[in-house]
Amino acid sequence: MLDATLSRIDNEMEQNLNRLFDFLKIKSISTDPEFKSDCVDAANWLVKDLESFGAKVEKYETGGHPIVLGHLGSESGLHILFYGHYDVQPVDPLELWDRDPFDPVLEKLPSGHVIRARGASDDKGQLMTFVEACRAWISQNGKLPFKVTFFFEGEEESGSPSLVPFMKKYKKEISSDIVLICDTWLFESRVPSIVTTLRGILKEEIIISGPDKDLHSGMYGGISTNPARVLTDVLSALHNHEGIVTIPGFYDEVSELPKNIKDQWEGLNFNHNQFLHDVGLSNPAGEKGRAPLEMIWSRPTCEINGLKSGYINEGFKTVLPSQASAKISFRLVGTQDPLKIRKSFREMVENHVPIDCKVTFSEHEASKASQMDTSSPGFEKAREAISEEWGTEAAFVGCGGSIPIAGHFQKITGVDPILIGFAKDDDQIHSPNEKYDLESFHRGIRSWVRVINSFSELQNV
């Protein structure tokens, strides 16, 4: 049963790829209103695809982009839910792409074949690994061994504003025994992994305004307040010289890493030199005295994601800008409360802003960090299954990114999700020239078939 299904996958990779390419052609950039109808197209594409192998699917309208929910299998017994997102990151700067981000192609590199397109890795390719595994299982065996619910959203890259209200309203439909999420990485691009800690996130946008128009820096320079100078002062004050965030109370809810986790992470022999080298860097630049894996998995951060003020085009314009703005995000750990940190951050900014400047804040996403209980049903079975596929012992790892959906499941349906993904460090998600290795896609599908097979023994959890 298992071997035949795995063989079927190997034989049908061309069809699997064709379906993924169709999906990748849809420009489902959720953060930019210009692409609203493309997001609807992507949701419709998923509805049709899930129905093609027998799922009962419903598309739910939200205040933003639609949510797709599909059910397969019997109503009683074990119930597995799989989550993924069909939306993708913006593509700018477009000029740094070697080709159209929405014209997917299979490229042959010295290291093997890669699927090149925006969303190939994050998250359309990963989402489709599970869809293809279910399709192959049904084709080979007639039906799945338990109930499966597919849960696909289209706002993951823009803060998921519709998600929590939806999950609360449709709590019954999305309650399950096990939750699977495919939006993470192989450790060091080779070790299959289950992410058991995730950093939270807080996103803030500030605009500092001074004079009521851009001014001539000759007429007004020296007497008038310059919002760009105020902004750089404020932002510079957010860290001290040791890389420590200076916002009052920022580290109050941050604990030191427990020894057993520290030991386990040390056992992974993380090659941080290679990790940094791959992006043109050489030196861990975070808090002094912290191990590299700690810096990215279990320490909070404060980063500038965008800066804008004054004249930014070619040439020069000696304006004193009337405004200066920044996008800033925080990665959170432990039990840090994003709303408490937002308040403290804003107070600190307000205190820096002088007479004649005012600051306005816009809020974006805010979510706490998550920690999974690996003794929950499915974790060990899943770990064994993916170890088998990749021929190497799978690891429980941390993740520096924020996948707020994990915490939402913990809070709303009371399940600690199992986060398994097949992306590689060099996939360039959120950057130009995103790709997904053909190996990730192929072995990803095979991995889920093994997980389905091993979960079939779990009928009474």
Add this chain to the structure above:
Amino acid sequence: MLDATLSRIDNEMEQNLNRLFDFLKIKSISTDPEFKSDCVDAANWLVKDLESFGAKVEKYETGGHPIVLGHLGSESGLHILFYGHYDVQPVDPLELWDRDPFDPVLEKLPSGHVIRARGASDDKGQLMTFVEACRAWISQNGKLPFKVTFFFEGEEESGSPSLVPFMKKYKKEISSDIVLICDTWLFESRVPSIVTTLRGILKEEIIISGPDKDLHSGMYGGISTNPARVLTDVLSALHNHEGIVTIPGFYDEVSELPKNIKDQWEGLNFNHNQFLHDVGLSNPAGEKGRAPLEMIWSRPTCEINGLKSGYINEGFKTVLPSQASAKISFRLVGTQDPLKIRKSFREMVENHVPIDCKVTFSEHEASKASQMDTSSPGFEKAREAISEEWGTEAAFVGCGGSIPIAGHFQKITGVDPILIGFAKDDDQIHSPNEKYDLESFHRGIRSWVRVINSFSELQNV
């Protein structure tokens, strides 16, 4: 002779305005290559207009935009040169304009009529005051009482790269007894003025680069260097908490204001509250302990004119940007050497940039401050003439802006130019909705007729 010419001007204001409007319609933005042919159009328009009242005109090609030189009157005796520029500032942000910046209109405001268009005040309207004065004089009196050379360039708003090589090459053509420049203001929009000190300028652009692509702030945040943070640290370090520039040696060539000038400036009773109020501010934000007029006329500054990094569009993108850039300009005074300050600034930036970041510099304009000798020929005559026109004693004042052409004349032809202009503080030059008061244009033309009349007594200088 004088009264008849002044009357002629009053009677021909409609024709004068029509000519100016034609000139204002030309989009001669010199800093943006997209408008290169518009700059040529503006030069051609001037050639044709000067020829229409008998000038011998030549248009000189340069590496950038053309220079127009026109001569009128006899070869012997007194020789007056008039300088202006036909190029204008960029118009962005375009959405803040109430109308098309290149569709000039006469608007009636409670305070009187204004000419609304980009370049109306800086410098097309001001340039045309002298042209119209000459035209009226010739129409009324047959010929000018001395030789006049018109010298118009098209790169003033983009650092005048072609100007000095041209002036050196055509030194003979541009050598004169007196130089007049019309690119300045009425003091507090009411007192006719001759600017006798000008700040110099140094423009620098820096790009700080870190990772070789934009990174995901979850995967890389905390371990990777962030160029936007490095940039804000560097820029924030350029001033201390007292508003003093911290670049080593910055104040070495800056002297305290001599007592007689200080007294004269105090006598002007500058209303800095009104000056700031007009642009939405209330508090002098410069160096602690300096008088407001000192801050803008005789103290050096360092200002941020542009900032750009990461994701700056609508929505949010949690990138760690690979680059961060800034445009910075310095206003210089006394004998500050722009090249020495450039070197010191760059060393300071280099010293702040950590491992894994590199900085690249681009140079733009650099020119020293200028001080005019008011005992040179023409200063007193001009001051009397404009006092007469405006009915109030004209003042010798400072100017915070940088009009490098003044220093070029001092160095190349050995003449201290007489800077007279009729712009008002609220003209919004370099900002959206630029305007020039009809009064400035009308009385400006009349002022020059009075200056021409008074210079006719100066045949032997």
